[in-house]
Amino acid sequence: MCETCGCQNLAHEHNHEPENRIINMAKDVMEYNNAFAAENRKWFAEKKITALNLLSSPGAGKTTLLAATIKGLQNILPSAVIEGDQETEIDAQRIRDTGVKVVQINTGKACHLDAHHVGHAAQELLLADGSLLFIENVGNLVCPAAFDLGEKKKIVILSATEGEEKPLKYPYMFAAADVMIISKIDMAEYTDFDFALCEGYARKINPDLRIFRVSAKTGEGMASWLDWLKQEGK
Amino acid sequence: MHEMSLIDSVLRSVTEEAALKGFAKVKTVWLEVGKLSCVEPEALSFCFEALAPSSICEGAELKLTETAGTAFCPACQKESEISRYGAPCPECGEYGLEIKSGDKVFIKQIEVEDEGNV
Numbered sequence: 001m002c003e004t005c006g007c008q009n010l011a012h013e014h015n016h017e018p019e020n021r022i023i024n025m026a027k028d029v030m031e032y033n034n035a036f037a038a039e040n041r042k043w044f045a046e047k048k049i050t051a052l053n054l055l056s057s058p059g060a061g062k063t064t065l066l067a068a069t070i071k072g073l074q075n076i077l078p079s080a081v082i083e084g085d086q087e088t089e090i091d092a093q094r095i096r097d098t099g100v101k102v103v104q105i106n107t108g109k110a111c112h113l114d115a116h117h118v119g120h121a122a123q124e125l126l127l128a129d130g131s132l133l134f135i136e137n138v139g140n141l142v143c144p145a146a147f148d149l150g151e152k153k154k155i156v157i158l159s160a161t162e163g164e165e166k167p168l169k170y171p172y173m174f175a176a177a178d179v180m181i182i183s184k185i186d187m188a189e190y191t192d193f194d195f196a197l198c199e200g201y202a203r204k205i206n207p208d209l210r211i212f213r214v215s216a217k218t219g220e221g222m223a224s225w226l227d228w229l230k231q232e233g234k
Numbered sequence: 235m236h237e238m239s240l241i242d243s244v245l246r247s248v249t250e251e252a253a254l255k256g257f258a259k260v261k262t263v264w265l266e267v268g269k270l271s272c273v274e275p276e277a278l279s280f281c282f283e284a285l286a287p288s289s290i291c292e293g294a295e296l297k298l299t300e301t302a303g304t305a306f307c308p309a310c311q312k313e314s315e316i317s318r319y320g321a322p323c324p325e326c327g328e329y330g331l332e333i334k335s336g337d338k339v340f341i342k343q344i345e346v347e348d349e350g351n352v
Contacts, residue, residue, distance in 0.1 A: 020348065
């Protein structure tokens with residue numbers, strides 16, 4: 001290829017009067033985000049921070065589960081939270097009430113957190129070494145799947161008040177996740193939620209998925225979820 | 235609508251590249267959109283039209299080509315073309331395929347205008 005103008009003809013004259021040129025780029029569009037994600041991952045490793053990216057549709061109970069989780073880890077693991085929402089400080093305040101450090105990111109027009117957002121927020125938190133960092137993404141089962149934040153694991157939360165077929169409808173998210181939590185299991189008897197069906201769909205998309213069934217309200221299933229977190233945070 | 239962020243990232247990369255090579259204007263941007271990339275080509279075009287006017291790509295044309303998705307099936311050890319994420323293996327019907335290509339969006343080439351400032 002011609003280095004001057006990128007054309008395929010090496011023999012032509014290079015007097016280059018005003019004309020159009022082609023530049024080959026072959027650049028991954030996600031590279032910009034991924035570079036920040038790699039920086040975050042490196043920084044988390046240096047500080048022995050375990051970062052977990054929490055993903056779900058709006059209303060799946062992420063914040064309620066998170067508040068109960070933080071309570072369950074009190075005096076065991078230092079935790080902190082990055083809250084992502086399009087607007088408001090409401091979720092940050094709910095988490096702040098549990099006594100842990102929290103930074104709210106309002107994404108405005110964006111439908112997801114990106115690694116650049118998260119890098120700044122994580123610095124702002126002044127995290128203690130060895131902390132567990134929960135990143136509560138914007139409620140959305142589509143876009144956040146595409147953005148690596150530098151986290152160790154992606155955790156997708158699906159509530160028993162949603163449809164069992166969500167993993168098939170949003171395969172990118174369930175394929176990207178390491179863990180699936182079925183939340184609000186105390187509601188399952190009212191919604192006739194079929195656990196085996198839902199988990200079967202999820203494992204079709206992602207055979208390695210780790211699954212927990214949890215109710216933050218009654219505490220059912222919380223113990224094994226907390227045990228898993230203690231292992232991850234070691 | 236993460237297509238907005240993707241176009242923002244495209245414009246950033248294109249601006250950097252053009253500046254590096256000493257060009258002040260971009261005429262055409264070619265993007266290669268993988269069929270498994272979770273990106274809607276129409277939404278990309280829409281976002282490009284919205285964001286390009288305030289960038290080096292003002293008035294530029296966005297040309298999209300779609301590339302096929304390929305995946306490897308651990309069950310039957312075959313590589314096949316698939317048209318959607320999470321699809322079963324077309325050969326043996328098993329799920330849990332490993333995506334090999336077509337899950338990304340690439341800026342393939344740009345056409346820049348030589349304004350004699352090189």
